[in-house]
Amino acid sequence: MTLSFTRSDGVKVDLIRESHCKVCSKPIPLNYKDYGYCMDCKDQKDREQELIMYGVTEYILKDPVERLSAINREIREFKHDRTLSGKLGECMVHVITHRYPHLRDVDLIVPVPSSNSTCGYNPATLLAEYVSLAIGVPCENILVKDPGSPLQPEQPADRKCVDMVGKIRPKRLIDGESVLRIDDTVISGCTMRECARVLKENGAGRVYGLVVGRGIDRKRLEYLEREDAHHV
Numbered sequence: 001m002t003l004s005f006t007r008s009d010g011v012k013v014d015l016i017r018e019s020h021c022k023v024c025s026k027p028i029p030l031n032y033k034d035y036g037y038c039m040d041c042k043d044q045k046d047r048e049q050e051l052i053m054y055g056v057t058e059y060i061l062k063d064p065v066e067r068l069s070a071i072n073r074e075i076r077e078f079k080h081d082r083t084l085s086g087k088l089g090e091c092m093v094h095v096i097t098h099r100y101p102h103l104r105d106v107d108l109i110v111p112v113p114s115s116n117s118t119c120g121y122n123p124a125t126l127l128a129e130y131v132s133l134a135i136g137v138p139c140e141n142i143l144v145k146d147p148g149s150p151l152q153p154e155q156p157a158d159r160k161c162v163d164m165v166g167k168i169r170p171k172r173l174i175d176g177e178s179v180l181r182i183d184d185t186v187i188s189g190c191t192m193r194e195c196a197r198v199l200k201e202n203g204a205g206r207v208y209g210l211v212v213g214r215g216i217d218r219k220r221l222e223y224l225e226r227e228d229a230h231h232v
């Protein structure tokens with residue numbers, strides 16, 4: 001069963017599965033929910049590595065455009081069409097209000113930095129500013145990414161990610177504030193994890209993450225749906 005909500009423009013948005021790995025944030029079968037780890041991370045239960053990361057919807061990687069849901073199409077187009085920030089931002093505010101209300105209590109919203117300047121804007125910044133206005137939490141571009149660092153291509157979550165360590169720097173120290181990192185998508189989780197590490201190392205309190213689309217390939221999503229159907 002998939003939960004959904006209807007956006008103000010009438011678009012139906014399927015909400016993300018609740019059950020995901022605490023380390024890599026990859027979705028896991030519902031009956032693993034209490035266990036909390038995927039098969040890849042089951043031996044690596046290092047709490048330091050855990051990502052507190054939420055999302056709006058599953059973002060199906062590599063599907064041809066005609067198979068994509070409206071929200072998945074928007075997530076893809078948002079990489080070059082900044083006018084979609086309001087529609088996607090509304091989805092983020094919906095899940096904060098209805099699913100993750102504790103995120104309203106953070107001290108600071110921080111966009112995940114991008115080194116991709118080809119589209120002329122950072123999608124994460126537009127979303128962070130939208131959410132900031134909607135929930136009344138200040139937004140600050142506190143992190144910068146080394147412009148020479150490689151782009152994170154769309155790749156399955158279980159593929160080895162590019163080493164991000166040392167590629168992200170803070171602009172200032174943080175005085176114990178809790179932080180909500182915001183990005184449009186998460187694929188491998190490497191950038192999100194490195195942002196959390198840098199924020200904590202520079203004084204942040206609790207660090208959360210929120211994205212619109214959590215990347216998954218269709219095969220894995222279909223596997224999870226079959227697994228869940230056996231355990232309801």
Ligand SMILES: [Zn+2]
Pocket residue numbers: 021022023024025026037038039040041
């Ligand atoms: Zn995992």
